[in-house]
Amino acid sequence: MNKTTNRRKSAAALPEFDAVLPRTRRAQIAETLRDLILTGKIAPGSQLVEQAIASRFGVSRGSVREAIWELVDQGIATNRPYAGTFVIDIDVKTMRELYSVRGALERYCFTEIWPRRTREFRTEFEARHATLVAAIQKQDRAEAIKAEMHFHSHPYEFSQNGVLLETWHQLSKRIQLSFAVSQVHVRGEDFIEECNRYLAAAIGDDLSMIHGEIDRHLQLGMDAIPHMDETGAEHADAVAPK
Amino acid sequence: MNKTTNRRKSAAALPEFDAVLPRTRRAQIAETLRDLILTGKIAPGSQLVEQAIASRFGVSRGSVREAIWELVDQGIATNRPYAGTFVIDIDVKTMRELYSVRGALERYCFTEIWPRRTREFRTEFEARHATLVAAIQKQDRAEAIKAEMHFHSHPYEFSQNGVLLETWHQLSKRIQLSFAVSQVHVRGEDFIEECNRYLAAAIGDDLSMIHGEIDRHLQLGMDAIPHMDETGAEHADAVAPK
DNA sequence: CAGGATTTGTGCGTATGTATA
């Protein structure tokens, strides 16, 4: 039944790395659910009913249960004991917080890698940028979100700082979820221009410039927020006027 | 069998708040295990055997299994499919990363709260500081570690930024684990003096001063690291030019 | 390099606690 675990050890030299680590049901279910949630196919606030998901996937409740808890621990679902597990419904305040913490993290990241950037760093960044632009022009919303995350992950991956990267991944999942919540339409040429500026600053020579771009870039994201209705925005304006 | 569920509803007015939120077995087991790990009573690298823990606690394997996965998702244990879950054995590189990311986070935190600090902020900070000093003087290692975490959590809690606080909690658990790994002895008067300086800067009027103190404070922690033997530091110098 | 012991991964039935309509 598990077709992914055929590990043939041939005598030839194997250029393959990352040797197909055995994926458990738990991991597969969690990944599938996470994808469904982050792309908005499972609406925020939905209850994740174990039995329903189990029969839908054709697995046992136990596996589903564990997968669901993985989502809870990752912050994209929440659990009320004996009541159920529900997809997080991010409010405006949390979105602001996500952006502000991300800003601090990203400024720090660029500061760290700045003198260590190589030619490869730039070419890879440009490649991801091209993918992102293509996705935006195709008006493929899901693809664009994924591409943007991949684009912005690059400096973190390049930092060689595992803790920093993990922290970013934690944040990025919830940021991605916030995209699904606020139905921000695929932004057009303006946004492409914005990404161009970001990229230019990131591979340029002036550290303070990318810091400024980060602030601008995130400010744009926050400006798109107020379109949301006040679904749970009790503390929406607890932030000081800047 | 469950003796804690006798819920007598008397007619008298109940001054009790925080009405005993239902704690599941999963949560209790996870907390107990986490405490055992973070205080070093379960050594880093140990395998967490489900059946053994289950019979030790007198619960089913399923509950233990879920609790263990909570630890994995929190980053203080790691799982290899079909091989087992093991308490993380933090290496030197990861410790450095933890400290550096924490530094960035903490500088940002103070920057955010700086103009919003109230009198209450100061008094609470001083109270936690006093607790920490007392613990150090008592030479109670476990108590001191807990007190230090509580002390340093205060600015994050005061920030009213839930995302920032969660991120800190994630980091702090692993930092606490690193304390258990590196058998840093309870430091003496020097360290108390260090904490005094930190507190003074934190409640003072010069933002750049607390930024400097953060760097110094973390530098002290990193300086204590090289004492570690290479107990499981296989990848310790994977950063250096080979 | 076998092969058995150990441990995890998964499934299923069942009983009970809890929330909610």
Added chain:
DNA sequence: ATATACATACGCACAAATCCT
């Protein structure tokens, strides 16, 4: 206040993979 749906928890069985001798 009752009923129902669901989560929580237990126990057992077996498959699958790893570890160890």
